Amino acid sequence: MESGLSTLLSVSIDFETSHLFFPRIIHWLLACLFLLVLVFRVIPFLAAVRRGEHSLPIIGESMDVLRFFGTLALIAAYFYLMAAIGNLFPYTGYGFLFVSMAFVLLMSLLYMHERTRKNLGIAVVNAIVAPSLAWFVLAKLFNITLP
Incomplete structure (x- = not known):
């Protein structure tokens, strides 16, 4: 048993x-x-x-051709440049940080309807703060290797 x-x-x-x-x-x-x-x-x-x-x-x-193909081009450039710039600063995450800042800013400008001084300021602040915060949390707090 x-x-x-x-x-x-x-x-x-x-x-x-x-x-x-x-x-x-x-x-x-x-x-x-x-x-x-x-x-x-x-x-x-x-x-x-x-x-x-x-x-x-x-x-x-109707289709917004500029935004559609602009988005596709920015996404392709984002992944390519993240690897390319990441190879310049290996194991630091700077490729992710710098390319994400540019990507967020350009996407914001692409989809922004009214380019006022206030909207541009918000887009620039968002493009700096959001990727920096993500980079800090992932790379520094959790020690995740970023490109």
Whole structure:
């Protein structure tokens, strides 16, 4: 009786695959949530489009070409420059800090409708404070290596 209970309470861990336990759970949860969204939101919306009650939000609407392609270009430049400048200052996070400041400022200017002195000041302060705070918390408090 005792040997049956001891085998029931013993745990063996396969260390070659144990790191995949939680990612598998997360993948299955995300897949189930995707199916729920598909069933309860997307399929009824597409049925309403087919009946003519709704229209597809992408087709037939005007597009802000400057902001769309400007955003894509800024994101691509952000990742490229973060690695390039990060290589100049390895293991300091300055690549993240300096490029994030420029990125936040340029994105703010791209989406700013009225460029008043007050709005520009707010954008500059935000571009300096937000990345600096993120850099301080991640790089200095948590010792996370940033590019």
